[in-house]
Amino acid sequence: MTVQDVRAFNRFYTNLIGALDYSRHLYAPYTLTESRVVYELAHSPRTDAADLRAALSLDAGYLSRILNRFERDGLVERAPSGDDPRRTRVTLTARGREVAGVLDERSTEAVGSLLSTVPAAERTRLAEAMRTVREIFSDGRRPDRDDVVLREPVPGDLGWIVQRNAALYAAEFGWNAEYEGLVARIVADYAEDHDPRTERVWIAELHGRPVGCVMCVRDDAPATARLRLLLVDPEARGLGIGDRLVTAVVGFARDAGYRHLVLWTNDVLSAARRVYRRHGFTLVAEKPHHSFGKDLVGQDWRLDLAATRE
Structure with a gap:
């Protein structure tokens, strides 16, 4: 395998994933990064702002701006963490959980639509190939x-x-x-x-x-x-x-x-x-x-x- 092989696969995969987000339907009215923050809040038990920054590799200022927007939109509430008052706990409101559900539903439908083009007999091979890529690049990490x-x-x-x-x-x-x-x-x-x-x-x-x-x-x-x-x-x-x-x-x-x-x-x-x-x-x-x-x-x-x- 050469560097060009990896770059060619990367271009192909990037285009494939980009095609799922037709006309930004998946994430509108939020950006991909904002949607990742919503997903993390909906699925992770750790919701301190510091944990969000680490999990998503976001700049503190950028995350703060996202959370400010979410607070204005009524999606989140912020309060001192019960474990450490110096940290900020972020939780989704009922409105935020509703938005998370809509985003998750759109993503599931988009991926399901993509998989519908794959013959049933090929899906196991596809899953094994994806698993192989993850395991090789994980390099044995936990x-x-x-x-x-x-x-x-x-x-x-x-x-x-x-x-x-x-x-x-x-x-x-x-x-x-x-x-x-x-x-x-x-x-x-x-x-x-x-x-x-x-x-x-x-x-x-x-x-x-x-x-x-x-x-x-x-x-x-x-x-x-x-x-x-x-x-x-x-x-x-x-x-x-x-x-x-x-x-x-x-x-x-x-x-x-x-x-x-x-x-x-x-x-x-x-x-x-x-x-x-x-x-x-x-x-x-x-x-x-x-x-x-x-x-x-x-x-x-x-x-x-x-x-x-x-």
Whole structure:
């Protein structure tokens, strides 16, 4: 391979990506950089201005001007960070979350339109080629949170959720096939009958492979959503994926009009419980039970979405 090969590929790829943004439809009325800031605020648990600068490699003055515009447009609110008053915490308002949703929807539609031109038989080869490029240029570095993408499920992902939950919890906690059956029923119920306006699944993808998931579904209680099947694969832990998945559920549930978000977990899942607590969930009940071949303590957690609305 020569320098000219790389430059030729770069020109081709730049033109390809540029074609997606026809007439600036994707980002209007915002620039690409402004849209990246909105995306980061919508998907990252770290929303201090300093974190935004580092994640996006932006000049402090440039970022400040962007945030000033967003504040005038009613997209963000700024306040001293609870962890360090010297830092500025930036959060999206309800209007900001709406804009983030529109931008994300446009991007998904544009990429989906591009992929529709690729024959189904070639898509696996394309994904492998993209993964190869990323891995070679990563030069063995550990993945970071920018390498992770949250997306909607594609055919095969729901089966992966069942398989990975069963295998992971068997390996880490010794749970038996009873748990696999529970997950299979949850996933099957969603696949057979769900309302995309009020229920959703997210897949966390790293280098073209699923490494995490979560679901938001209607609960039996009025105006209540239920978070289910939060999972992060061991190879991807430490990248903030659990936080991003829960952030996605909370934002979606709030925007869908739910007033409460609930979940059931077990006390042995300590890492997940820390994530729930960081997002404002409170433990409301717990009860010993024997399930999945083990003696466990089940816990019910709850988040009042109205009380935590920005």
